[in-house]
Amino acid sequence: MMVCTHSGDRSRAGNLPNGKGLRLEGSSNSMKTMSTQSLVPHNATIQFDKVTYGVNGTPAQANISSGQMAIRVPDRRPVLVANITLNIAAGETVVLLGRSGSGKTTLLRLINRMLVPTAGKVLVQGRATTEWNPYKLRRSIGYVIQEAGLFPHFTVAENIALVPTLEKWGAQKISARLAELLKLVGLDSGDFASRYPRQLSGGQRQRVGVARALAADPQILLMDEPFGALDPVTRGELQREFAALAKRLGKTIVFVTHDLREALLLASRIVMLQDGKIVAVESPDDFLKHEHPEVQAFAESLGQDLGTGPTGLAGSTAGKRG
Amino acid sequence: MSPYTFFVTHWREILSTTLEHVELVLLAMVIAVAIALPLGIFIVQRPALRRVALGVASVFQTIPSLALFGFLIPVPFIGGIGKRTAVVALVLYALLPILRNTYVGLTGIDAAILESATAMGMTAGQVMWRVRLPLALSFILAGIRTATVITIGVTTIAAAIGAGGLGTFIFRGVAMVSDAVILAGAIPAALLALLADGLLALLEKRLRVS
Numbered sequence: 001m002m003v004c005t006h007s008g009d010r011s012r013a014g015n016l017p018n019g020k021g022l023r024l025e026g027s028s029n030s031m032k033t034m035s036t037q038s039l040v041p042h043n044a045t046i047q048f049d050k051v052t053y054g055v056n057g058t059p060a061q062a063n064i065s066s067g068q069m070a071i072r073v074p075d076r077r078p079v080l081v082a083n084i085t086l087n088i089a090a091g092e093t094v095v096l097l098g099r100s101g102s103g104k105t106t107l108l109r110l111i112n113r114m115l116v117p118t119a120g121k122v123l124v125q126g127r128a129t130t131e132w133n134p135y136k137l138r139r140s141i142g143y144v145i146q147e148a149g150l151f152p153h154f155t156v157a158e159n160i161a162l163v164p165t166l167e168k169w170g171a172q173k174i175s176a177r178l179a180e181l182l183k184l185v186g187l188d189s190g191d192f193a194s195r196y197p198r199q200l201s202g203g204q205r206q207r208v209g210v211a212r213a214l215a216a217d218p219q220i221l222l223m224d225e226p227f228g229a230l231d232p233v234t235r236g237e238l239q240r241e242f243a244a245l246a247k248r249l250g251k252t253i254v255f256v257t258h259d260l261r262e263a264l265l266l267a268s269r270i271v272m273l274q275d276g277k278i279v280a281v282e283s284p285d286d287f288l289k290h291e292h293p294e295v296q297a298f299a300e301s302l303g304q305d306l307g308t309g310p311t312g313l314a315g316s317t318a319g320k321r322g
Numbered sequence: 323m324s325p326y327t328f329f330v331t332h333w334r335e336i337l338s339t340t341l342e343h344v345e346l347v348l349l350a351m352v353i354a355v356a357i358a359l360p361l362g363i364f365i366v367q368r369p370a371l372r373r374v375a376l377g378v379a380s381v382f383q384t385i386p387s388l389a390l391f392g393f394l395i396p397v398p399f400i401g402g403i404g405k406r407t408a409v410v411a412l413v414l415y416a417l418l419p420i421l422r423n424t425y426v427g428l429t430g431i432d433a434a435i436l437e438s439a440t441a442m443g444m445t446a447g448q449v450m451w452r453v454r455l456p457l458a459l460s461f462i463l464a465g466i467r468t469a470t471v472i473t474i475g476v477t478t479i480a481a482a483i484g485a486g487g488l489g490t491f492i493f494r495g496v497a498m499v500s501d502a503v504i505l506a507g508a509i510p511a512a513l514l515a516l517l518a519d520g521l522l523a524l525l526e527k528r529l530r531v532s
Binding site: 109112114134135136137138139143145146147149150151152153162163166212222 | 432434435437438439440441442443444445448453456457531
């Protein structure tokens with residue numbers, strides 16, 4: 001079902017990190033150079049430069065400078081993420097792994113300026129998010145959340161076409177793109193386009209969510225536990241399909257999860273977060289060997305799922321923890 | 323005279339009074355919606371104003387309706403005897419249900435939906451017009467329905483300050499100690515309330531997004 005559409009010719013093989021992708025800003029500004037450059041601008045990257053969000057004594061809340069909306073942060077602990085420096089290269093799939101409250105979602109929301117850092121900078125394609133027009137920035141970044149966040153009063157077609165509509169594409173271009181996307185996520189049979197989200201299964205809704213995020217062909221995709229609310233079988237299916245899709249599309253993907261198995265399956269690099277700090281950055285192959293206690297705690301939990309544990313994880317060393 | 327004979331002999335007067343009643347209710351409702359709906363939208367992002375607006379609207383609701391009509395008579399410009407004063411009082415009464423339902427409808431939307439709307443690059447205005455309002459519509463309509471039913475009832479009291487409407491029969495009937503005359507006002511008023519309630523409930527159901 002996966003059909004390669006846009007910018008899918010760029011291999012990710014060249015981007016695999018050396019395991020220590022965490023760099024101190026200042027030492028080098030150069031990203032890993034891509035050997036194969038085609039449709040993707042070479043700077044489709046995300047950089048966290050000593051980013052802190054939240055300050056002691058003030059509630060963790062930020063007003064987007066252009067006015068209107070106050071962003072609520074569910075957790076009122078003063079500092080949600082502290083002094084994060086992380087470079088994400090074009091075409092990487094970085095999985096932010098951690099417990100609830102470890103700061104994963106905060107990092108994600110800093111990328112598309114749902115939050116603005118209280119210290120440091122987040123650079124998207126070389127420009128600080130605060131210098132971007134927030135709406136342009138967000139429309140150029142795909143976003144998928146748990147339960148998809150589909151609009152119940154929009155049909156599947158209207159949901160998927162949202163960003164193209166906001167960007168005022170022509171009707172013809174939109175319908176062509178829509179057909180392409182429905183095929184891409186395996187919903188091209190039947191009458192899915194005209195259905196409402198309530199008429200879909202959870203897995204189908206999540207597929208629509210992915211299609212919607214890809215609609216305007218963004219180079220960056222942010223995913224916040226997108227498969228978290230699905231039953232285990234459907235989740236497994238979608239994870240595998242998405243892994244294949246991600247490889248073909250060559251997008252820069254930042255994926256939040258607390259599911260180590262999912263991280264091992266999808267990531268080209270896993271970033272382990274604990275209490276708002278990065279404690280480990282590893283490739284999936286090396287992740288379970290990392291000595292940090294938090295990594296080991298997650299590895300433990302993987303080992304406890306006896307019987308249900310997948311044995312064929314892409315090159316992972318699942319279960320072989322020290 | 324039995325209620326039935328009174329209806330038969332006075333049906334023209336009852337009909338014209340009913341129409342007068344409907345006119346008062348419609349006028350009051352149009353003005354109330356025109357005030358409460360934009361105000362409800364406006365207070366969504368403004369907590370300080372929200373407390374004031376909902377507080378003031380609640381206060382009007384607590385004033386006994388007959389007293390509210392009386393209070394307004396000496397007020398310059400809007401007061402006096404007659405329809406104008408009545409409409410002002412009716413509007414003040416109708417504000418709260420519409421305002422509250424508009425606010426609750428607009429803010430009670432699933433956080434994931436609002437989150438994704440903003441994260442996909444909608445401006446605050448687009449989130450309001452394309453997401454919040456369509457999803458809140460059935461709520462808002464429920465508020466309008468409640469307000470309409472209340473207003474149809476309260477309008478009968480407006481006859482006390484010379485605004486006309488079906489209350490005219492009720493007050494006259496009380497003075498004459500005539501059940502027939504009271505019922506000539508009360509029955510059409512009750513039927514109007516049921517009719518409005520039914521029609522608006524139907525509309526509300528059609529607009530609901532599950």
